[in-house]
Amino acid sequence: MLKHILIIEDDPDLASVLTMGLQDAGYKVTHAADGELGLDMAQKDSFDALIVDRMLPKCDGLSVITELRSKGDQTPVLILSALDQVDDRVTGLRAGGDDYLPKPYALAELLARLEALLRRNETTSPQTKLRVGDLEMDLIARTVTRAGKDIDLQPREFTLLEYLIRHAGQTVTRTMLLEGVWDFHFDPQTNVIDVHISRLRQKIDKGFSHAMLQTVRGSGYMIKAS
Amino acid sequence: MRGIAPRFFQTTAFRLSLLYVALFGISMIAVLGSIYIATVNNMIRIADETVERELDDLLLEYKRGGTRQLQKTIESRLRGDQLGGWVYLLADSAYRPVLGNMPSWPAQATKTGRWLRFTLARRKDQYTMRALSVSLSNGQLLLVGMDIRPAEKFTDTMIKAALWGLALTLLLGIGGGYLMSRNMLRRIDVLNKGAERIMRGNLSLRMPLVGSGDEFDRLATTLNSMLNEIERLIASIRGVTTNLAHDMRSPLTRIKSRLEIALTGQGDADKLRGEISYAISESDQLLATFNALLSIAEAEGGSARANMKHVDVWEVAQDVTDLYQPIAEDRGLEMELVGGAGAVITGHRQLLLQALLNLVDNAIKYTKSGKIQIAVTRENNGVSLSVSDTGSGIPADQRAKVLEQFVRLDPARTTRGNGLGLSLVAAIARLHEAEMILNHSSLPAADTGLEVKIYFPKGTG
Secondary structure, X not given: OOEEXXXXXXXXXXXXXXXXXXXXXXXXXXXXXXXXXXXXXXXXXXXXXXEXXXXXXXXXXXXHHHHHHHOOXXXXXXXXXXXXXXXXXXXXXXXXXXXXXXXXXXXXXXXXXXXXXXHHOOOOOOOOEEEEOOEEEEOOOOEEEEOOEEEOOOHHHHHHHHHHHHOOOOOEEHHHHHHHHHOOXXXXXXXXXXXXXXXXXXXXXXXXXXXXXXXXXXXXXXXXXX | OOXXXXXXXXXXXXXXXXXXXXXXXXXXXXXXXXXXXXXXXXXXXHHHHXXXXXXXXXXXXXXXXXXXXXXXXXXXXXXXXXXXXXXXXXXXXXXXXXXXXXOOOOOOOOOOOOEEEEEEEEOOEEEEEEEEEEEOOOOOEEEEEEEOHHHHHHHHXXXXXXXXXXXXXXXXXXHHHHHHHHHHHHHHHHHHHHHHHHHOOOOOOOOOOOOOOOHHHHHHHHHHXXXXXXXXXXXXXXXXXXXXXXHHHHHHHHHHHHHHHHXXXXXXXXXXXXXXXXXXXXXXXXXXXXXXXXXXXXXXXXXXXXXXXXXXXHHHHHHHHHHHHHHHHHOOEEEEEEEOOOOEEEEOHXXXXXXXXXXXXXXXXXXXXXXXXXXXXXXXXXXXXXXEEOOOOOOHHHOOHHHOOOOOOOOOOOOXXXXXXXXXXXXXXXXXXXXXXXXXXXXXXXXXXXXXXXXXXXXXX
């Protein structure tokens, strides 16, 4: 079954580009052009995720989310906004949004974050061990092994790998890593992440025939079993 | 000066002088009124005493020599009173005149022992008389009175003088108020006209000064310094806009021409894909510039001040060091973090991270070999955060310039970056009321390197 996404966005051009992009990526898309209509549709139908613009006619994005959350609706919400300010992100997340993406965004970034939101809903049970293929991570003992061989990681490398494994099979962008691993909520416009990834790759893939930590061109990285 | 006449009624100066005139007028009326009443009473009292004394004299003569003696005295008084300032009348018990210079007994004087006031036609004139009458022991009636017109004339003159004085006061007050407000309006009009001229676009004009050093001059001076600041800001914004336009034009022109060639040329799919990815990466650069500008605007706007919390600068330094350590190592640079925890300030963590990240990123970019040191120290009551390198440095005379937006000390603009990094750091420092100091690197073995220090004067720890 196709995942069904509701886009609440008033700019018709942005909405149609986004709709096409999501359809190409294999989603079923419904579009609402204002906040009232969006809220109405979100309450009548069941969606897998909502993409909500912050500034909307009739009823703004944050009110839509607050209203849904107050009715107990836990559908994941990705907030889009032209306001790229750290503090706006905080208000957006406090209102009940699950992730926040400032405009202008790259479609690849949006797809990666949307996928992460959809997956987050599937695995919620607390785990002590994470596993991808022959790579195993013990969250209590803080050890990592691949094919039974110990891998020695620095604390930050451990956190980085944990984030990647939790999103195994999904594309993870550089900004997602900066947010999730380093808690840097801005785009530093540098390639710092690449160096960390290549170091981690040295440790987990060197000497194995299959490279698990792969680069997704134009988007970010992905850890995959095969 | 058209339009001043109707407007001057509305000026504060005029209203104040009206109020002052009214208060002064009322107090003047009170003072003059009480003087008037006191004077009039006193004059009547003097007149009464004079009449009483004369009557007593006559009664004394009557007691001494009876009616004859009295009549003789009255006759001699009548002869002496050439000006007619007195009235004497001796009448029988039926009010018929016996002797005196009055034709008949006054109608209202039916009872003796009471003061009366009446007018009397005499010598083609109306005399105002104040008189007292008594009954004699022989049944006759005696009336003595005096002309009180001189006293009344005096009080009339006094009232007139008081009214004139009052009128003059009002006139001077209102006139003075008018002149004062007209003067004030003129000064304000000069300021207004100056402001209008400046508003019409000539920002280099200034408010005229009279040189008196009064409050209008002080106002004009304040407005002028405000205008200086506005002009400086506008000039700097103009500079930024021009630089921005320059920085945007070249990549946009490149994207456009390459896309045009791709559209009309015969390139295969791979070549087209290459052009598209080129266009995307150039657009990313443009967006990055815009994002940097927005971040600066955010930091300069000061809205982030509301979200400031206690932040340990040491932790910020640790996070950034942690992120950059591998990059420094890859480039063969030594990276060192010195200092210790507890360097707490009130700040915005994300913006501080961003500032330090920019400084470290810059240091790495401009340092070919050697060392980069991040130092967190407690200085006086504040906290200082510094990044020193052994890189190419900035000549002392150009250090102020790099804080301006879009300045890269590389005229050909070959290094990557939008020239906004240090401006963002400066804006974040200003937001934290911190000082940003560019200095020669103090690292040993650094002959050229740069040290950028942000000093937060108000530490909390």
